[in-house]
Amino acid sequence: MTPTLSSRQRLLRSFTGEPLDRPAVWLMRQAGRYLSGYRAVRAQHGFWDVCKTPALSTQVALEPMALFPLDAAIVFSDILVVPDALGLSVSFSSGGGDGPRVGRPLRARADLDAWQLDDVQARLAFVPRAAAHLRAALPADRGLLGFAGAPFTLLCYTVDGGSSDDFVHTRTLLARDPGLAEAALSTLAAVAADLLCAQFDAGCDVVQLFDTWGGLLTRDDYARFALPALRAITDRVRAHTKGQGKTILFVRGGHHLLPLLGEAGVDGLSLDWRTPWREARTLHPRLTLQGNIDPVALFAGADHVRARVRALLRDMRADDDGRRCIVNLGHGILPGTPEDAVAALVDEVVRGAG
Numbered sequence: 212m213t214p215t216l217s218s219r220q221r222l223l224r225s226f227t228g229e230p231l232d233r234p235a236v237w238l239m240r241q242a243g244r245y246l247s248g249y250r251a252v253r254a255q256h257g258f259w260d261v262c263k264t265p266a267l268s269t270q271v272a273l274e275p276m277a278l279f280p281l282d283a284a285i286v287f288s289d290i291l292v293v294p295d296a297l298g299l300s301v302s303f304s305s306g307g308g309d310g311p312r313v314g315r316p317l318r319a320r321a322d323l324d325a326w327q328l329d330d331v332q333a334r335l336a337f338v339p340r341a342a343a344h345l346r347a348a349l350p351a352d353r354g355l356l357g358f359a360g361a362p363f364t365l366l367c368y369t370v371d372g373g374s375s376d377d378f379v380h381t382r383t384l385l386a387r388d389p390g391l392a393e394a395a396l397s398t399l400a401a402v403a404a405d406l407l408c409a410q411f412d413a414g415c416d417v418v419q420l421f422d423t424w425g426g427l428l429t430r431d432d433y434a435r436f437a438l439p440a441l442r443a444i445t446d447r448v449r450a451h452t453k454g455q456g457k458t459i460l461f462v463r464g465g466h467h468l469l470p471l472l473g474e475a476g477v478d479g480l481s482l483d484w485r486t487p488w489r490e491a492r493t494l495h496p497r498l499t500l501q502g503n504i505d506p507v508a509l510f511a512g513a514d515h516v517r518a519r520v521r522a523l524l525r526d527m528r529a530d531d532d533g534r535r536c537i538v539n540l541g542h543g544i545l546p547g548t549p550e551d552a553v554a555a556l557v558d559e560v561v562r563g564a565g
């Protein structure tokens with residue numbers, strides 16, 4: 212029996228391969244619109260104001276920590292801080308329902324030339340500031356995650372100018388002007404890498420790269436466009452943190468990309484709900500794996516959620532006694548998710564795995 216670990220030890224140990232008393236648990240988008248406290252803050256303040264005011268970003272990041280015994284908090288920010296800081300004026304319609312809008316979509320070389328690289332990290336300084344403020348308010352024995360958008364997903368929003376089902380403009384650009392796409396990806400990677408390093412400096416234990424739209428690409432295109440940019444980020448983070456800063460990559464819809472993802476240079480993979488756990492483990496025996504409960508399972512009642520968690524814990528224990536495993540969802544929590552289902556999920560991990 213492994214002695215009881217603190218939440219932060221559990222999170223950090225899931226990257227060393229040491230034995231765990233149980234897997235750590237946190238949830239993508241754990242601070243957000245399914246929580247009444249978050250909705251109350253947003254009724255009073257714009258989305259960017261919440262991100263840029265440390266007292267507010269810490270308050271909303273701590274709300275799920277107070278409600279559920281989660282092992283780690285995540286900095287309250289957004290992946291679209293990077294295009295906004297590059298001068299593309301990202302806005303969210305009120306309530307966020309219609310998704311983000313990017314002021315100047317990238318369609319030609321002149322659009323890329325207009326990106327404002329001078330002092331870009333100064334315009335992003337509110338993110339590490341939010342991380343440091345949250346770290347100071349969070350109990351010392353809980354973990355803290357930082358994050359950034361993966362370059363390809365950031366390219367999707369900057370080229371299409373907002374959300375989309377298929378990101379036609381982005382994928383057309385890859386085919387028509389691959390040099391422009393690569394130049395933009397390399398700039399996005401450099402800015403995201405510095406942002407992640409700044410979050411480590413501010414006290415984050417682990418960072419996650421969100422490649423929400425990476426699954427739209429074929430293997431060949433992912434290898435050609437997405438992976439080199441991810442590799443640039445992980446190389447930079449490894450050098451900056453002297454190998455201490457751990458990185459997780461989440462690729463939504465990335466089942467077909469699984470054989471390639473070791474080349475991203477990350478320490479862990481966050482699996483989406485359609486990716487079979489055991490298949491990922493067979494392909495990546497040395498990586499930390501995180502996931503992968505369907506966020507929609509949380510709408511099907513506490514008994515269903517508990518059964519899903521038990522099945523996942525069995526899969527986790529089947530190899531290497533559950534080392535290198537983190538429980539999470541297979542994508543972000545959906546608005547409208549019942550809080551009691553979230554409570555059941557976390558409780559089943561905390562009590563059920565003992």
Ligand code: 1CP
Pocket residue numbers: 238239240241242243244253258285286287288289290291303305306307308310311358373374375421423463542543
């Ligand atoms: O607890 C947390 O995780 C909150 C911090 C967080 C994170 C990790 C937010 C706050 N956003 C994100 C990541 C993020 N943002 C991703 C990657 C994860 C994912 O796929 O879910 C993506 C794609 C975005 C882009 C984004 N920002 C969208 C989706 C647009 C689309 O393409 O459909 C939206 C609606 C936002 C705004 C946003 N960011 C975060 C919140 C809580 C919100 C809702 C804004 C509101 O309050 O109305």
